Amino acid sequence: MSAEKAAAAAIDVRGISKVFQGAAGDSFKALDQVSVAIRRNEFFTLLGPSGCGKTTLLRLIAGFDFPTGGEISLYGEDIANLPPFKRPVNTVFQNYALFPHMTVGQNIGFGLEMLGKPRAEIATRVGEMLQLVQMVELKDRKTSQISGGQQQRVALARALAPRPKVLLLDEPLSALDYKLRKDMQIELKRLQHETGITFIFVTHDQEEALTMSDRIAVMNKGRILQVGGPREIYERPAERFVANFIGESNFLKGVAQPAPKAMVRVDLAAGGRLSLPQVEGVPVSGEVTVVIRPENAGLVKVKGADFTGVVENIVYFGTDTHLHVRLKDGGLFTLRKQNISGVPLGIALGEVAGIALAEGAACLIKD
Amino acid sequence: MTTAAQVLERARRRDIAKRWLLSAPALFILFVAAVGPLFVMLLYSFLVKGDHGDVKYWQFSGEGWFNVFFQTDIFDDTVVTIADAHLSILWRSVKLSLITTFLTLIIGFPTAYYISTQPPKRRDLLVFLVTIPFWTNILIRTFAIQQVINNEGVVNTLLKASGLATSSIQIMFTDTAIFIGMLYVYLPLMVLPLYASMEKIDFRLVEAGYDLYATRYQVLRRVIIPLVKPGIVAGSILVFIPSLGAYVAPNVLGGGKNLMLATLIDLQFGKGSNWPLGAALSITLLVIVTIALLFYVRNASKSGVSGAH
Numbered sequence: 240m241s242a243e244k245a246a247a248a249a250i251d252v253r254g255i256s257k258v259f260q261g262a263a264g265d266s267f268k269a270l271d272q273v274s275v276a277i278r279r280n281e282f283f284t285l286l287g288p289s290g291c292g293k294t295t296l297l298r299l300i301a302g303f304d305f306p307t308g309g310e311i312s313l314y315g316e317d318i319a320n321l322p323p324f325k326r327p328v329n330t331v332f333q334n335y336a337l338f339p340h341m342t343v344g345q346n347i348g349f350g351l352e353m354l355g356k357p358r359a360e361i362a363t364r365v366g367e368m369l370q371l372v373q374m375v376e377l378k379d380r381k382t383s384q385i386s387g388g389q390q391q392r393v394a395l396a397r398a399l400a401p402r403p404k405v406l407l408l409d410e411p412l413s414a415l416d417y418k419l420r421k422d423m424q425i426e427l428k429r430l431q432h433e434t435g436i437t438f439i440f441v442t443h444d445q446e447e448a449l450t451m452s453d454r455i456a457v458m459n460k461g462r463i464l465q466v467g468g469p470r471e472i473y474e475r476p477a478e479r480f481v482a483n484f485i486g487e488s489n490f491l492k493g494v495a496q497p498a499p500k501a502m503v504r505v506d507l508a509a510g511g512r513l514s515l516p517q518v519e520g521v522p523v524s525g526e527v528t529v530v531i532r533p534e535n536a537g538l539v540k541v542k543g544a545d546f547t548g549v550v551e552n553i554v555y556f557g558t559d560t561h562l563h564v565r566l567k568d569g570g571l572f573t574l575r576k577q578n579i580s581g582v583p584l585g586i587a588l589g590e591v592a593g594i595a596l597a598e599g600a601a602c603l604i605k606d
Numbered sequence: 607m608t609t610a611a612q613v614l615e616r617a618r619r620r621d622i623a624k625r626w627l628l629s630a631p632a633l634f635i636l637f638v639a640a641v642g643p644l645f646v647m648l649l650y651s652f653l654v655k656g657d658h659g660d661v662k663y664w665q666f667s668g669e670g671w672f673n674v675f676f677q678t679d680i681f682d683d684t685v686v687t688i689a690d691a692h693l694s695i696l697w698r699s700v701k702l703s704l705i706t707t708f709l710t711l712i713i714g715f716p717t718a719y720y721i722s723t724q725p726p727k728r729r730d731l732l733v734f735l736v737t738i739p740f741w742t743n744i745l746i747r748t749f750a751i752q753q754v755i756n757n758e759g760v761v762n763t764l765l766k767a768s769g770l771a772t773s774s775i776q777i778m779f780t781d782t783a784i785f786i787g788m789l790y791v792y793l794p795l796m797v798l799p800l801y802a803s804m805e806k807i808d809f810r811l812v813e814a815g816y817d818l819y820a821t822r823y824q825v826l827r828r829v830i831i832p833l834v835k836p837g838i839v840a841g842s843i844l845v846f847i848p849s850l851g852a853y854v855a856p857n858v859l860g861g862g863k864n865l866m867l868a869t870l871i872d873l874q875f876g877k878g879s880n881w882p883l884g885a886a887l888s889i890t891l892l893v894i895v896t897i898a899l900l901f902y903v904r905n906a907s908k909s910g911v912s913g914a915h
Contacts, residue, residue, distance in 0.1 A: 262725070301813075301817060302816070302817075303813050303816070303817075322816065323813070323816040323817050324816050324817075324818075324819045324820055324821055328817075329817055329818065330813075330814070330817045332810050332813070332814060334808075334810065336808065336810040336811050336813065336814040337814075338811060338814070338815075338829060339811075339833070340832040340833060349815075349818050349820075349828075350818035350819055353818055353819040353820045353821075353824060354819050397818070398817075398818075401818065401819065
């Protein structure tokens with residue numbers, strides 16, 4: 240392998256577009272000039288609402304669809320126009336797509352068989368994969384005779400058996416119930432760690448994305464809005480859409496004025512004044528939006544508060560309590576307070592609440 | 607304990623009685639119109655033939671069955687040879703039916719596949735179009751084909767006009783004509799069951815096949831064909847059985863010269879005036895059909911297990 244190839248990303252997507260032509264001459268732009276580099280051995284997640292283009296991007300990488308424009312390379316090799324059976328990439332499908340006329344073992348061995356591997360090698364590898372997903376005793380079962388969670392494991396084993404360079408996972412956990420999904424999240428992380436294969440995971444579940452990924456690309460309307468680690472995406476969302484889609488956010492309107500040391504002074508419409516660091520792409524004067532996570536705001540006495548409002552609703556969640564506070568400009572602010580057993584909340588409906596922000600809790604955001 | 611069991615038993619019996627009652631009309635028609643005549647036919651095959659057709663009642667003879675397989679010399683009753691004519695017609699019928707089945711499968715498979723990959727609205731329209739030939743009487747349709755393929759028909763006129771042929775190509779009264787006729791008539795019977803099982807295929811399975819390094823041909827052989835096997839078997843049976851007893855196409859398009867089983871049977875009850883032989887030939891046809899059906903049932907139950915998903 241040349242030095243250049245060794246340095247190449249596992250998957251490099253450059254300026255990919257995909258336009259679907261409708262029957263009535265209309266067209267739908269599923270992907271619009273998307274570029275992203277996915278590193279080797281990375282657990283990379285494409286996150287976004289349905290119809291954002293994440294599955295389309297995955298299908299382009301798998302080869303089920305072909306791009307209208309742009310390039311896709313795998314370890315430096317252009318694959319955008321190769322048929323799927325010529326790409327060293329395997330997929331775990333949303334509803335597993337296990338072959339119903341084959342046993343568990345036959346399903347897992349299918350890829351190797353198609354690659355023309357000798358029978359003995361296939362048998363050994365199938366055994367290894369069954370062990371990896373802890374399903375050895377179910378080898379000769381029909382896929383219709385095993386549970387959803389087990390089917391999920393077979394689908395994983397089948398996709399991993401041919402040792403793909405990249406594994407694509409299309410919302411593989413969405414059909415499982417909550418408890419099983421939690422277990423499989425840990426299982427997937429373990430498999431990725433043990434196999435050292437690059438995983439590209441598609442989901443609309445932000446929690447799943449945050450807990451499993453090394454890096455996340457947040458997508459909307461055929462574009463990638465932000466790429467970064469889970470913490471970066473959560474704590475420093477680049478756009479209002481990202482902040483809204485991942486976790487809960489409060490958006491406050493204000494008027495900005497430039498301040499020294501690359502700071503901005505913002506007079507909030509709800510009252511109060513914040514001093515915030517400048518953010519690229521956000522004007523330093525005029526109307527701006529400030530984003531604040533509910534857990535980064537605290538309840539204080541009115542006197543020392545950054546701004547105030549009237550408590551309109553109190554929702555108990557077990558681990559914490561959400562307070563909905565009506566601000567002076569009419570906006571609703573959500574504040575999350577962690578519950579401690581035996582300690583009262585200290586505020587009641589209709590009372591005026593003082594809200595104080597933690598250091599770095601508020602930041603300017605692109606609308 | 608016993609009372610509970612008794613109640614259940616009574617409910618079960620009531621259920622069974624109700625089922626018999628519901629199926630009674632169908633069973634009645636079946637017995638009167640199918641099973642009854644079948645026994646009459648079986649009886650006739652063992653009777654002595656009448657002088658001008660018909661049979662001599664209650665005079666039993668194995669002659670009808672004997673004549674299916676053997677023939678006696680016209681000049682010498684003691685010289686017995688195997689009835690080449692009957693057996694070759696039997697074999698010819700089976701052969702033509704098998705070829706027809708195979709051809710409808712080869713042509714019907716891509717058709718059904720194409721329909722099943724279309725958007726739902728279009729699919730319904732295409733299935734509807736496939737059934738259109740059923741609206742016209744088979745005899746009229748077959749005569750229409752005759753007009754197309756005869757020496758002065760559309761095909762030959764076009765061939766001559768375009769210079770591809772200098773004189774008419776003889777299609778009528780050949781096996782080719784019979785195939786064309788049977789293909790046309792039986793193709794929908796193949797396409798519909800094929801479509802019915804293809805429509806149920808999850809096309810992600812096809813994608814999964816491609817994803818796991820299977821080429822187009824391997825996906826067809828290892829994924830699609832096993833999944834549509836029930837449709838292939840059903841369609842083949844639906845085409846093979848009526849082909850075996852086909853009467854219209856061999857007579858109208860084949861000219862009744864190259865006999866098939868149905869024409870042979872018809873002869874015995876008509877010009878041949880040999881009802882016992884005709885009856886015995888009919889039963890032979892029935893046996894072949896039954897064997898084909900048994901094959902189907904066995905296959906259907908097998909694929910029923912794998913298809914349970």
